[in-house]
Amino acid sequence: MNQALEKLRILADAAKYDVSCASSGLERKNSNGIGNSKSFGICHSWASDGRCISLLKILLTNKCVYNCVYCVNRCSAETKRASLEPEEIAQITIEFYRRNYIEGLFLSSAVEINPDTTMEKMLKSLQLLRETYSFNGYIHAKIIPGTSSGLINKIGILADRISVNIELPSESSLQLLAPQKKLSAILSPMDHIHNKINENNDLRKKFKGIDKFAGAGQSTQMIIGASKENDYLILNAAQQMYHKFHLKRVYYSAYMPVVSSSLLPVPSSPPPLKRENRLYQADWLLRFYFFKADELIDLSSPFLDLDLDPKMSWALRNMHQFPIEINRVSYEELLRVPGIGVRSAYKIVAQRRRAAVKYEHLAKMGIVVKRAKYFITCCGKYYGKISLKPETIKNALFPEINAEQQLTFWDRN
Ligand code: SF4
Incomplete structure (x- = not known):
């Protein structure tokens, strides 16, 4: 042993x-x-x-x-x-x-x-x-890319979750850093697994006693920061994979400089953990908040803001859509308000069937009022007490972000 x-x-x-x-x-x-x-x-x-x-x-x-x-x-x-x-x-x-x-x-x-x-x-x-x-x-x-379909079919019956790592989201980066891997050889098993899961679900509806194929679905992993891809490209690649292969999760892995090579970022660079965190937050918005990748980020500013979470960043760039009246707007619109999550949006919708939601109810429903108050009205009243200008709201919420960072932020947006 x-x-x-x-x-x-x-x-x-x-x-x-x-x-x-x-x-x-x-x-x-x-x-x-x-x-x-x-x-x-x-x-x-x-x-x-x-x-x-x-x-x-x-x-x-x-x-x-x-x-x-x-x-x-x-x-x-x-x-x-x-x-x-x-x-x-x-x-x-x-x-x-x-x-x-x-x-x-x-x-x-x-x-x-x-x-x-x-x-x-x-x-x-x-x-x-x-x-x-x-x-x-x-x-x-x-699953290693290049594995034959017959083997994937057998493994999928025995495993709860299977995954094929994409590692780098473009053919050119794969060619440079993982020359034996081809994007098509990675995407093709993902497609096969997706089809097998669908086929298996259909069979299980018709016949009893059929084993589940990858009952917990499939996932993948992307390395962040080892290659030149920006967040716009990474988030769009993730969105496409969620859409096309119905992945359960895309995992983002900040590149750890464990080996040195002239093709890689210098070993002294710290792992881009904050960037990884922002990508996870944006990914969450794609999966549960009905956001599209190109709403969160665009090519003119292709990296997520490191100072603000992606939903707050989006809201401040789209102040013309606020404030919204929480007693009237749809569940999907509620989800776009900073400080309102999936559960609290659901609670608002359930509560207002009985009676109007009042401002004093919000905290008890799990809403982060100190964030949300700048983006909503409640029974027609605005409680933010400051102007709806994005700079003013940002200063009120994040006074710790210094003037120099603010300038950078507004330049980029
Ligand atoms: S070199 Fe590393 S990442 Fe590449 S196939 Fe081998 S174990 Fe996987």
Whole structure:
């Protein structure tokens, strides 16, 4: 088991750059009780019902025949290499599960020999877990671009979620930084998975006893900051993938300078974490707030504002649409007000069927009144107490943003 643990340490460490779930970093020694936990390999993810679940996050192997410039596991990198056999993966997962460390598995891999050979091993691991060990926990399996459709079909029946990482959102960046990957070879399995999910849903409506295919859907990941793409391009690519392949999530991963290359940003640059955060916020607006990418950002100013969240930034650029009367406008219009979220918009709509919503009700409904008051009227009255000019509202809300930043903001907008 010690040898397997050493392999696990290497492969869990190698998996940490995939952000589909975040590492917990938890370490707890067994001092006077049962069990202990190691800091590597355990990460947290969220189920569709909002539950936080802990996953064992590992690579099948970090021996890669590809040479993606940004990757610590690329074939030309000097790093400790290891591979786990399917039986080892199944045993480790079951051991961790029995000790209550994890509720599921996140299994990815480098490309050992070729995509199909690697994915055969992944399939075997999942078969052992599901069929031999009767493991019913959550499994997220990464599909390597170029994997044959037959293998994807088998893996999709055993895994709850499957994902194909796009990594870089343009053919030219892939050519430069991941020369063995082609955009078409990434998008084509996404399309196949999308069609299989639809086909499976139809079959399950007609016949009983059909297993779910990727019941928790598919997702992808994009690296931010390793290549030249701006937020406009990234957000539009995400929107297209949500629309075309019905992805459950696009994950954005701020580029970590783990290797140096003249093709990459200088290693001293800090990871663009704020940019990553703004992209997640904008992504949320695409998925739950009925925004379109080109409303949030346009080519004349192709990066999201780092000082303001995308919804506030949009609202301040569109003050001609405000204030709106919360007792009259649609659910979709309510969602556009800074400080009003999905739940509070729903509560407003439900409440006003009974009686008009009054200003004093707003805080109790979960609305962030100190933001929303500049964009709404309540029973015809405006409570913002200042003019509707965007500069004035921005100063009132964010006095900490200094004059120089404000100038930059207005220049860009
Ligand atoms: S395929 Fe590219 S990104 Fe994936 S492990 Fe190999 S070198 Fe890294």
